[in-house]
Amino acid sequence: MVSTDCPDLPVMAATRYEQLVQSVVDYAIYMLDPTGRIVSWNAGAQRIKGYRAEEVIGRHFSLFFTEQDCADGRPERLLQLALRTGVAQDEGWRRRKDGTQFWALAAMDVIHDETGQVIGLAKVTRDITDRRDSALQLDAMRAQLFQAQKLEALGQLTGGLAHDFNNLLTIILGSARLARGSRDPQRIDRLLEHILDAGERGSELTGQLLSFARHKHLEVARIDPRELIAATLGLVAHSLPAGIEVREELAPGLPAIKADAGQLQMVLLNLVFNARDAVGEQGGIMLQVVACEMNGQVDDLHGRFVRFDVRDTGHGIPVEVLPRIFEPFFTTKAFGKGTGLGLSQVYGFAKQSNGAIAVTSEVGKGTCMSLYLPVWQAHDDNLHTTGE
Numbered sequence: 205m206v207s208t209d210c211p212d213l214p215v216m217a218a219t220r221y222e223q224l225v226q227s228v229v230d231y232a233i234y235m236l237d238p239t240g241r242i243v244s245w246n247a248g249a250q251r252i253k254g255y256r257a258e259e260v261i262g263r264h265f266s267l268f269f270t271e272q273d274c275a276d277g278r279p280e281r282l283l284q285l286a287l288r289t290g291v292a293q294d295e296g297w298r299r300r301k302d303g304t305q306f307w308a309l310a311a312m313d314v315i316h317d318e319t320g321q322v323i324g325l326a327k328v329t330r331d332i333t334d335r336r337d338s339a340l341q342l343d344a345m346r347a348q349l350f351q352a353q354k355l356e357a358l359g360q361l362t363g364g365l366a367h368d369f370n371n372l373l374t375i376i377l378g379s380a381r382l383a384r385g386s387r388d389p390q391r392i393d394r395l396l397e398h399i400l401d402a403g404e405r406g407s408e409l410t411g412q413l414l415s416f417a418r419h420k421h422l423e424v425a426r427i428d429p430r431e432l433i434a435a436t437l438g439l440v441a442h443s444l445p446a447g448i449e450v451r452e453e454l455a456p457g458l459p460a461i462k463a464d465a466g467q468l469q470m471v472l473l474n475l476v477f478n479a480r481d482a483v484g485e486q487g488g489i490m491l492q493v494v495a496c497e498m499n500g501q502v503d504d505l506h507g508r509f510v511r512f513d514v515r516d517t518g519h520g521i522p523v524e525v526l527p528r529i530f531e532p533f534f535t536t537k538a539f540g541k542g543t544g545l546g547l548s549q550v551y552g553f554a555k556q557s558n559g560a561i562a563v564t565s566e567v568g569k570g571t572c573m574s575l576y577l578p579v580w581q582a583h584d585d586n587l588h589t590t591g592e
Contacts, residue, residue: 232329235315238322240264240283252331254301265327268298270305286312286325298329307333375402424557425465426580429458429493429510432465436472437491447486450476455494460580461510463557468577471550475514475573478547482518482571490515498576503560508579513572520567529563550575 232249234242241264245257253260253268260267266279273279273296286292291313298308310329317323376399383395433452444450472491479489492513498505521529530551550573554561558578565571 236325290314306331307336372402372406449488453492461577462580479516487517509576512575515572517570521565
């Protein structure tokens, strides 16, 4: 048994701790004095930053920051934050000895002596450039998928819209020809009114398409559910068979919600198109929007939410299929009729928006897709409200 009174134990412990720190090569671990000057340096710091200990001991840690960060006073702000609160964390570009840059995740903790006096700061830095690049690539792929889904939806919209535009052009051309051959000023005025009405209707349809198709940065915004539903139904009405009746039921006093407007409209179109495919040529689709208070009933959501229900009178979803409907590339449609990405995109959007998507269905009677999105709160006012 080793005696705890052995005077060599603190020295041995300190030596082993120094060996442990020096053996870590994936993290830069070093100490600063209270003014920010480097007083120790481990092997990981040398590997990540490229400096040997004798090259950096005694120098200020701002050595590793970019020129712009130094000009903005970022190193000093982090140092003062750590001294004031005991800890500071940061993420951003750092410089190596050879001038190259890497994306760093850094933490700084204050060290006190036995009397509580600040004697220095422990600094730990990790190179996470690869992780950041992977995250950026994933974001880019998500944006491409979202845009692909938009193009697919536009393809489904164009058939009905082409028919509408053809009718509008027929009115414009017919009225123009009659007006050119008429000598009656009143009749000419009426025909010009027909032309103007048809032109304005065409302009409105074009505006809706451009607004939907325009590539936007994905940003959270304050959205009025009523305005969004009106814009969505204005688009979707042209792509439904004449035998499908679409009804909407919006609860009075709906609160604003917090979501990305472009993605939300895409999600609603996906849900309505799925309902259309389930109904076929004859049936009904109901779009209902209500406010609700959640207490963990769905995906452990708590708080105020707005629920978008898309109900159809279609064939319903078999019990064995129901658990798989949100899987990417899973589809029960015939080859070439669907990518299997629509509902997975709906699921991903709901999760990213701190909401949820739920489904109830009965074979032969229909399906209800329920999308829950959080209500816009007062503290959200500092967020961007547009996403151009």
